[in-house]
Amino acid sequence: MPRFDVPLDASPGYRARLERFQRAVGQHGTRNTYYLTDGSCTFQFTNDPALGWTRFTFEGTVLTDEADARTIGSDLAIELDGETCDWLTQPAVEWLRLSVKHAVEVEFDRYIAAGDLSRALERLAREQAASDAAGGFLGMNL
Secondary structure, three states, X not given: OXXXXXXXXXXXXXXXXXXXXXXXXXXXXXOOEEEEEEEEEEXXXXXXXXXXXXXXXXXXXXXXXXXXXXEEXXXXXXXXXXXXXXXXOHHHHHHHHHHHHHHHHHHHHHHHHOOHHHHHHHXXXXXXXXXXXXXXXXXXXX
């Protein structure tokens, strides 16, 4: 992201999201960190799609190793978003919240292995090269 400041005319929701992003950058930096938004994870415990599921939402930072080859951790805000388990207990919710963290880290490794991340890094390198070739500016004819 080229800028980290919050626009004066930002909506309250957008402002809150940018402030969370700023806190994540302040805590983890920008190198080998990826911020995920609007994520969800559903666990299904029965074969009835209307009964026996829990859904968690998450947002936060995923950290990768120096080569961006594998996930080494995450810092996620994970919330129970909905459930149809009248047998759900608080200790189970906490265990499932930890399971969401592990599931996100595993899926991010799958994302890396699929090559999507390397394509994104190649695109960023091309954009940086174009910016450097233009004297450090890219866009708006600067």
